[in-house]
Amino acid sequence: MVSKSVYISIKDHLVSGEEFKLLFDPELEMLITSPQPLEETLHSYYESENYISHTDDKKGVISFLYQTVKEFALKRKVKLVTKLNNGNGKLLDIGAGTGDFLVVAKNRGWEVSGVEVSAKARSLAAEKNLDLKQDIQEVLSQKFDVITLWHVLEHIPNYKEMLQTYHSLLHENGILIIAVPNFKSYDANYYKKHWAAYDVPRHLWHFSRVSIPKILKDTFKLVTMKPMLFDSYYVSLLSEKYKTGNNFSIRAFWVGLVSNLKAMRTKEYSSLIYCFKKHI
Template identity: 55%
Template sequence: MKNHEKIYLSVKDNLVTGEVFNLVCNAEMDFLRTTPMPKSEDLPLYYESDEYISHTDKKKGLFSFLYQLVKKWSLQMKVKLILEQTGTIGLLLDVGAGTGDFLRAAKENGWAVNGMEPNRNASKLALEKGIHLKSSLKHFEGKQFDVITLWHVLEHIPNLDETVLALSKLVKPDGVLIIAVPNFKSYDADHYGMFWAAYDAPRHLWHFSKKSIQNIFSKAFILEKTKPMIFDSFYVSLLSEKYISGRKFSLNALWVGLVSNLKAIQSKEYSSHIYCFRKTK
């Protein structure tokens, strides 16, 4: 642990192993780091669960049903957002594309789509939808894109500095980079503490604040817009309540999700944010 770091919170892997991890605070950058950080070759083991919805098209069960329901709406909102930011349809790269639903929606709206997803099972599901995904950003070296998106992906990437540098090279001058990540300074994060589902250690290796995201990308990008993801507080609260009580549904979770959004109207600290950056020329 570095001198300017201290333990912020200890959390448990509630999905696969039950292991305990520390979230270490970097006060200078204003983010948290999961420690011990699993080795790269061990990370796939922590995703081996049918409950990890991002890598499946599972629709059975309350959480899967709610996830898929909101996803249908959010896909169109995401496609609308990238067009608003670019002003024209062009070349798109989605990093951490999962099962390819966003890229399929973008393709149906005229975008030339490319995607990266390291999980083989998710890539197979994407291929069934006509979306071919690469396993690494290295496959795109030398290319540039009008817009690159990372929807709840940056927190999963072990080599953060290397990835930020790669992204800065892959976005065209005056191009757009869109990042969506959870916010550990939200009301629901504070309310649930070690049970906050969006900590999701060790799959989430980094835990960002608004300040940290701006710090990380400030060398190559200008932040143009920040948007809340209002549904995240409800979904994360439902999952957090499940970790606490084992119940699959909780009215209290819906109340906490609502309160989190209402408090964020003033504090501007929503459960998750979308950050829209413009590449400096």
């Protein structure tokens, strides 16, 4: 077994203030948060009013921009999913949050299901007439045309085992879509220990552009990769806040722009969407 070296040390800026090390795995070209919280204590690191994906709050500049851009991004996500599937079908969203993606998909003719561990987020989704499940076990009797994970895989302790489960839940030639941050992006290298997308210890794993295809090469075929262009701006805004304490920064927009421009050549965008087709 190849030893894993310390890549960088990162502070939990959101909840605990604790420091964690990120270990580099040369085989998969990814980083591993160390130490990782025990599964029974992991939930405590999400207990913050500022954890944005579990709320619909628009208070504050960063939250307002996030929620505003999200409405546009959701439509693009549904359009991508529909194109890859050649039409509508059965859709399962893992880590569905407050259900906004599923609402847009449902309104465009998809039969939707979702899994979300946060009771608070499930409650907000219920107000949108969505019955999200707490555990993947509750949907194992079904089959789906598409399964999506929008910035979720990095949170899952047993992610390799769960990827096998998703494979079994998909129809023949089903589509798996995974979006995750990219620690080799320009904005990650610029902000280093203040890069918000490290988000330890909620993010247990940190993927590069080659990690996800390597992990899934035996069970899925990579169809395409797409950049999430807005992520570099949002992540840079939050990173600037962690670095300087400022809630708004013009510099953050500049860093986000430079990150996207450089990625046009390097393909190292702040976040990437990986679109796979199930191997028969």
